Amino acid sequence: MPVNRRVTLAARPAGFPQESDFACDEVSSGSPGPGEVLVRVLWASVDPYQRGRMSEARSYAQPLEIGDVITSQSVGEVVESNDPRFSPAELVVGQLGWQEYAIARAGALRRIPPEVDPPSLALHALGATGFTAYFGLFDVGKPRAGDTVVVSAAAGAVGQIVGQLASIGGCRTVGIAGGPEKVRDLKELYGYDAAIDYKNDDVVAALRDERVDVYFDNVGGEISRAVQRRLTIGARIVICGQVSQYNAPKPEPSFHPGLLVVFRARMEGFLVSDYVHRFDEAARRLAAWLASGRINWREDVTEGLENAPRAFIGMLNGENRGKALVKVAERTT
């Protein structure tokens, strides 16, 4: 049984996470039981929702306990399989966590087909964040051709895909991100029709001539308040995340529901996990758009599992340019 290096929760972060809130240890990988698969992790994902799991507050998922491996989607190769659906050396993706080896139930893994290249795409454009963009935009936001779709954290893992999907759907797209590099990506890589640098632009002024039919919100707070001034009658606000609130001791009430009467507007939250039965649909369509060059993507890769906490903290600070990932190991096969 190989040695398994893991990153665990050492302490619940008080406000903004510190590296000392995480610990690195080594344990035996264990052996897979019946119906289980031992996976060697190659890539681990770094996502804002993980911050929620580190808090004690009950949410849509159980909080982590102190000492637990940090939850994440990871891509790995099968080392040993006790299930006929998987064979050694196959690439899989699943909720494997920040560790070098994971044992998973076969039914909780998805095989990564060879056309997903690089396989790390299964962690973003052709995985959870891509699916989040797809269902959040199309099923919740319901854009019509000609609509203006505004996206916050538009250069992030979800936002970069949302903008391109909205463009494919015939919408005008306005992306909001922090700093000139990300804003350049919004325009040159992700094809946003307009891009706003919230760190250097006056967001209210920049939106003055926009009419917001769909607001795909990843951040909440001040940026959302600026966008909401420009809603149209019948507008839809998709609540994907509220990253501006994740490190607050208590989320700040930031929204006045009366605004929804003024604009006869709808605000709706969703979780990608509710769409599992349609992941194949999203994967097929996203793959076709990637193959035809209609969807671009960017990864921000941190080398080494031990640096995952730093990558996570950096992402919460908005330092990543593209999907934040940790490269844990090279493929052996």
Added chain:
Amino acid sequence: MPVNRRVTLAARPAGFPQESDFACDEVSSGSPGPGEVLVRVLWASVDPYQRGRMSEARSYAQPLEIGDVITSQSVGEVVESNDPRFSPAELVVGQLGWQEYAIARAGALRRIPPEVDPPSLALHALGATGFTAYFGLFDVGKPRAGDTVVVSAAAGAVGQIVGQLASIGGCRTVGIAGGPEKVRDLKELYGYDAAIDYKNDDVVAALRDERVDVYFDNVGGEISRAVQRRLTIGARIVICGQVSQYNAPKPEPSFHPGLLVVFRARMEGFLVSDYVHRFDEAARRLAAWLASGRINWREDVTEGLENAPRAFIGMLNGENRGKALVKVAERTT
């Protein structure tokens, strides 16, 4: 031309309205032009939305100017008609305002059929607030039989109808209102399955065992925060009004949108005026339910146009028990 007594806006209320924010004057009624109708007002409506019209802030409707007659729905009898659709002595309802005589375009009036008895029903259960309840609950809230529907300001003009419609639709209904008299009405008159007195009960504790599938919100603020703790997955929050905020200098942000992710919930605002093309549908169904005794109602009548400001201030204070109305004149015919 008869003399027309009117109640006008004397000053924009600073916070809670005062009687001195209103003035009473007398002018000539004027004569109806082509396509217009002169109406003698019998009943004038008193509603929370009127507070919004008194503020300068742009909303879904133009604000009143100082000196304007206070906007309201009113019921009256036709005195003189320059339109073939209406004849003298017919009863009509329309946006006629707080005044004794009004000139209206014929197309903006609706005839009150004889079965609407008393005709003041055209101002509530068979009029704007009844339609508000009908479209807000069924079209926005989309309750299913077995759902629990919670209503704030449940003894108010809209709330009393919402609860009964939800019961007709096979839902469990929980009403929230202030004071023992209203709570008695909730149970005995409007058939709520459970009733909470927010002035005397601990609302959070009273809701502890409820699972809120639909929250029909007329008030916002603290009561809404208590209700929102008990949402179910996929819950719908119908924003009809936010009366707790109407006298605030600026509406207080009271809602954290991240809650919609936790519950994959939807919060949606609406205006009854967007459903004009379906008013006949609502009127027909509500009339049938009233006739069969499945919908009860209560009016809170203030005598005399000059007392309309007092009735309005009392309503904002929650002093009315049932739909707040002003009786302006007796029917002559």
